[in-house]
Amino acid sequence: MDTCSEFYYYVTSMPAYDRQRLALRGLNFHSRFIWNLDDQLKRPLWGLNQEQKISLTSLVGEVHTKNGRWVITLPKAIEIDVPFLLCNDPNVRWVYSGSFSLLSEDIPIPELELADKPLPLVSHSWIGVAGDTESGLVLDAYSDTDIDLQQTYPAYSPEWDNSFEDEDIYSFQVSFP
The missing domain is CATH 2.40.30 (Elongation Factor Tu (Ef-tu); domain 3)
Structure with missing residues (x-):
């Protein structure tokens, strides 16, 4: 996106x-x-x-x-x-809300403290917001295309990086249940 x-x-x-x-x-x-x-x-x-x-x-x-x-x-x-x-993108629609898995070699996930502040995530085919609830990690995702919930997606957070091309990007792997 x-x-x-x-x-x-x-x-x-x-x-x-x-x-x-x-x-x-x-x-x-x-x-x-x-x-x-x-x-x-x-x-x-x-x-x-x-x-x-x-x-x-x-x-x-x-x-x-x-x-x-x-x-x-x-x-x-x-x-x-x-x-x-x-x-402002007329083709974007809600595509997913629910549990997901978030992995990173760069940042320990508990240190993100997602219960206190949700984290925006950007992949090549969707954007979303990660949070932490009593039942685990949750993601609201939006896209202008269909997404494959069986696929694992690389993602980054615009809180720290501007694109996948950033040199020292903090990268994540996002997968759905």
């Missing part, structure tokens, strides 16, 4: 920003997307999760705060359940 030119933002919460708007809190799938955020938000946008896919074009806003940060907003009247993926 092209996380360098497409906009993907996994929304984990929507607290009130002001009387009319909600602030979107979540995870980016590209470390440099903020530099062209204004251009990205002018493109057609969708919000999607396992249950729904809705057009959010012209509803999403951007606010620069006093401390130089940015906030993506939606009107309070919007009806979409979190978590959801905000994206």
Whole structure:
């Protein structure tokens, strides 16, 4: 999936920003997307999760705060359940939610502390967010193609790397039950 030119933002919460708007809190799938955020938000946008896919074009806003940060907003009247993926790729859809296996030779998985902070993951054919629950590791995955749940996928996290071509990439192996 092209996380360098497409906009993907996994929304984990929507607290009130002001009387009319909600602030979107979540995870980016590209470390440099903020530099062209204004251009990205002018493109057609969708919000999607396992249950729904809705057009959010012209509803999403951007606010620069006093401390130089940015906030993506939606009107309070919007009806979409979190978590959801905000994206500008019309072909992306939810493809998987459930348990999975995460292996890495670079990072001990318990040190990731996924129960405290979900981890965005990017493979060649899907993007997803890994978390840890009482029943084990879980993944929400989205793709613009069908994925083979019998396959093991190499992946990286945009928290640390920008692409598979990074020299010192922290790589993961993702497999489904």
